[in-house]
Amino acid sequence: MVDFSWKSGRGAGVFLHISSLPSEFGIGNIGGASARFFDYLEASGFSYWQICPLGPTGFGDSPYQTFSAFAGNPYFIDYSKLVERGWLADFDLNPLRSLSETSCDFGALYGILPRLLGVAYSRFLESSNLADRKSFENFKKKNAFWLDSYSLFAALKSLFGGVPWYNWAPEFRDFKSAKNCKLDEAADFIRNTVKFGQWVFFSQYAEFKAEAKKRGISIFGDLPIFLGHDSADVWANPELFELNKDGSARNVAGVAPDYFSAEGQLWGNPLYDWAGHKRDVYDFWRRRIKACLDMYDIIRLDHFRGFADYWSIPAKSNDARKGRWRLGPGIEFFDYLKKLFPHGKFVAEDLGILTRRAMDLRDKIKIPAMAVLQFAFGDSPENPYLPHNIRRDCVYYTGTHDNNTSCGWYAGASESVKDEFRRYFRASGDVPNWDMIHAVMMSCARLAIFPMQDIIGLGQDCRMNTPGKSYGNWQWRLTKAQLSDAERWNSPYLKDIAYLSGRISKQKK
Numbered sequence: 104m105v106d107f108s109w110k111s112g113r114g115a116g117v118f119l120h121i122s123s124l125p126s127e128f129g130i131g132n133i134g135g136a137s138a139r140f141f142d143y144l145e146a147s148g149f150s151y152w153q154i155c156p157l158g159p160t161g162f163g164d165s166p167y168q169t170f171s172a173f174a175g176n177p178y179f180i181d182y183s184k185l186v187e188r189g190w191l192a193d194f195d196l197n198p199l200r201s202l203s204e205t206s207c208d209f210g211a212l213y214g215i216l217p218r219l220l221g222v223a224y225s226r227f228l229e230s231s232n233l234a235d236r237k238s239f240e241n242f243k244k245k246n247a248f249w250l251d252s253y254s255l256f257a258a259l260k261s262l263f264g265g266v267p268w269y270n271w272a273p274e275f276r277d278f279k280s281a282k283n284c285k286l287d288e289a290a291d292f293i294r295n296t297v298k299f300g301q302w303v304f305f306s307q308y309a310e311f312k313a314e315a316k317k318r319g320i321s322i323f324g325d326l327p328i329f330l331g332h333d334s335a336d337v338w339a340n341p342e343l344f345e346l347n348k349d350g351s352a353r354n355v356a357g358v359a360p361d362y363f364s365a366e367g368q369l370w371g372n373p374l375y376d377w378a379g380h381k382r383d384v385y386d387f388w389r390r391r392i393k394a395c396l397d398m399y400d401i402i403r404l405d406h407f408r409g410f411a412d413y414w415s416i417p418a419k420s421n422d423a424r425k426g427r428w429r430l431g432p433g434i435e436f437f438d439y440l441k442k443l444f445p446h447g448k449f450v451a452e453d454l455g456i457l458t459r460r461a462m463d464l465r466d467k468i469k470i471p472a473m474a475v476l477q478f479a480f481g482d483s484p485e486n487p488y489l490p491h492n493i494r495r496d497c498v499y500y501t502g503t504h505d506n507n508t509s510c511g512w513y514a515g516a517s518e519s520v521k522d523e524f525r526r527y528f529r530a531s532g533d534v535p536n537w538d539m540i541h542a543v544m545m546s547c548a549r550l551a552i553f554p555m556q557d558i559i560g561l562g563q564d565c566r567m568n569t570p571g572k573s574y575g576n577w578q579w580r581l582t583k584a585q586l587s588d589a590e591r592w593n594s595p596y597l598k599d600i601a602y603l604s605g606r607i608s609k610q611k612k
């Protein structure tokens with residue numbers, strides 16, 4: 104029997120993406136910016152830190168649409184550490200220091216960071232020691248299975264002005280022929296700079312992960328089921344996906360029309376060829392899961408239902424109405440994963456409308472699922488997200504990165520929902536975020552997670568993402584002052600209720 108249930112106790116944590124950390128460099132990082140947040144987590148009695156995917160992003164800046172399933176985002180490098188190594192000068196960072204401390208200006212970062220990385224790589228070539236050069240060479244060899252194709256993809260993407268790979272010149276659309284083409288000096292420098300950036304990222308991430316382990320913090324990562332069409336993985340492995348010979352997609356992913364959307368949702372991600380290339384697709388997932396487990400202690404499987412059944416839409420469609428249901432790999436796939444990764448911890452993102460097949464798969468493999476308190480009101484006492492109905496083996500949230508903040512949600516709720524909320528919690532509704540945090544913390548759910556915006560009581564203007572909105576997402580950042588105030592005023596209370604709810608031990612308190 105396939106069993107992905109956790110044999111662990113209770114815990115609590117915070118949802119905050121790396122980009123949202125306070126720093127003086129326009130975006131959070133996995134170096135100095137994360138060290139200060141580890142202090143906060145410890146002070147509050149938290150033992151989990153949940154983040155979004157860490158891959159390099161493109162148009163729209165979504166961490167769920169990345170250029171690689173394996174690469175790290177060089178935006179998250181702590182560039183001040185490259186100053187310490189002598190590969191950058193302190194004044195090189197001044198353009199970053201001029202950026203906003205309250206939001207991520209991804210357009211500005213795009214104009215600054217690739218140049219900085221190129222300067223650092225040039226100085227690395229001039230002045231690095233033998234140990235660093237050996238470490239870099241070993242990294243390139245160990246990760247060649249994805250690094251060679253990703254670095255070439257990035258160089259060619261720059262050469263062709265950023266257009267998707269399936270619009271490149273014909274000889275470059277095919278990875279096998281493209282890798283035999285000779286690059287000019289500028290493109291070759293970009294390719295090698297990309298490799299250097301990945302070495303720096305993963306070197307710093309190893310330190311990040313070691314610090315988390317030392318502090319007793321588990322890193323809770325995220326793995327999107329589908330890949331972006333314009334990604335190195337799809338370009339280098341077209342046989343794994345439902346593509347035409349010219350690289351265009353035959354069928355793409357999305358959501359069927361439902362109560363919330365008459366036209367459904369057209370995501371545009373190419374679909375895996377589960378039936379035609381099962382063995383190769385499984386092997387790709389083996390490598391992908393292995394890479395994620397090296398980075399994270401827990402993996403959230405985004406859009407879990409796609410493993411049971413998924414909505415397949417002809418690529419030329421204007422919306423999702425012409426799609427059809429198709430079967431995913433099902434329990435056989437999870438039996439495969441369990442044999443390979445017997446101690447891996449996974450969570451199923453099962454929010455939204457599920458088919459009976461998807462619910463049966465989730466329950467058969469006993470994988471912990473998700474519940475969101477914001478979804479609990481305005482229905483009936485049988486609502487599965489109400490605290491008295493929550494399953495023990497789940498991760499319970501006040502809200503997620505795709506939700507409004509809890510204060511924003513309450514402010515925009517109908518009067519009848521607000522009244523139900525107040526009566527349920529026997530509360531005034533003046534601080535709905537704390538009513539919700541307390542309820543989730545005291546619930547029977549094994550793991551309680553709170554977006555940082557909810558802990559500091561921020562409104563709708565500070566939400567992380569609005570699904571369906573193509574701009575203005577993923578920009579919110581926590582400030583140093585907000586973090587200091589949260590530790591001073593909220594950490595003692597959070598630690599106390601974490602102890603009272605059995606989420607930390609007496610010794611740790």
